[in-house]
Amino acid sequence: MHSNKKFRLFFFSIIIGLLLVISACGNNNDEKAEPEKGETKDKSEVTLDSAMGEVTIPSSAERIMAPFHEDTLLALGVTPVAKWAIGDTVQDYLEKDLKDVPSIEWNLPLEQVLNHDPELIILENNMDGYEGSYEEYNKIAPTYVMTEETTADWRKQIETFGKILGKETEADKALSDYEAKVADAKEQLKKAIGDETVAAIWAVGNQFFLFENNRHSADVVYNELGLNQPALVKELGDAESTQWNPISVEKLSELDADHVFLLALEGEQGIKTLENSAVWQSTPAAQNGNVHLLNDASNWTNKGLLASEKTIDDLVKTLVK
Structure with missing residues (x-):
């Protein structure tokens, strides 16, 4: 009887020890699963620097608006939800690809933006030319504002848009x-x-x-x-x-x-x-x-x-x- 009691105590000690080891391993795995600083937990989002500071935007957006920079979108194989225009004037050299895309006036009236229901808006760094403010556009859809350097350099736009849209390979x-x-x-x-x-x-x-x-x-x-x-x-x-x-x-x-x-x-x-x-x-x-x-x-x-x-x-x- 006495020896059976000792055996049961020894057996339970081993079981408890194993449970503690398994629990510790589980905690280590959970810690490794946490993303490192600067990474995003959600692969459908990307965090980038912009003229408005660090912003997190959806990389899975399909309805994209980038007025006057449709050239860059098309170069990456993306058709915008609307194209830049001044009245009837559009960027004619892009019309082969954009003839069926509706226009939006150059100063981005808020009502027109709403009507196109964008999932992502990309704007130039000089906001003075737009009818609305950054905050107003950002309420309609996540909004990325290019830096002055990116606005002026189409190569940087290709690289930046590639990161925003998850098309870095296409950009390269x-x-x-x-x-x-x-x-x-x-x-x-x-x-x-x-x-x-x-x-x-x-x-x-x-x-x-x-x-x-x-x-x-x-x-x-x-x-x-x-x-x-x-x-x-x-x-x-x-x-x-x-x-x-x-x-x-x-x-x-x-x-x-x-x-x-x-x-x-x-x-x-x-x-x-x-x-x-x-x-x-x-x-x-x-x-x-x-x-x-x-x-x-x-x-x-x-x-x-x-x-x-x-x-x-x-x-x-x-x-x-």
Whole structure:
């Protein structure tokens, strides 16, 4: 009897010991299951820095609104729920993909935003251009505000949108493919025109705007493809603001470019003005038949991956024979 009692005590001691070990292991596993600092518990959410500080946004959102930055969304294979517009004016170079997408006015009226029922809103850093405040948009849907640096740099937008949308692989591929396109076009253009100079003029009504070296897609022409600037473009220097300054036909007579891309809608008055101008007709490009008319200026007057690709296509198609 006495020995049975000792055996039972010994047996229960072992069982209790095992239970304590199992319990400790369970606690350790629970601790390891906790996410490390800076990670997100919910894989459908992502936490990122923004112009409004650190924000947590849904990475699984499908109804996305990023006014004026639809270029970046499309580059990542995402169709927005609405597209930027000023009245009937849209970004024409994107219409192949966006023709069936409804418009939203450029200043984002709150009622229009509500009507599109977005799941995620992505805005530029300058909120002054919008009708509503960050807090008002954020009540409608989680809202990410880009930093000034990201707003100004489409490459950073590709990277940032890739993180927001869980499309980092697609973002890396889009940027890699673009760099390959630039390298190929640069080689073709060098062989085709050598050191000849190129300029771009935008005609609106009867006003003319000569692109500075870093104005919109001219940045692609001069700084990525390495095409040469004529003296008048060098004289203009960098674009100091978003404000365009028109240039007179008399001043354009000083444009000694070998090739000029004239961006003007069909029937634009400026086309006739130049055709009838003796001083313009005396410029090297006009005399040699190298004024290349393009009726869609929308990609040239924007910055974005798709805008840049289309500008490269315009240059290669026109200059590489």
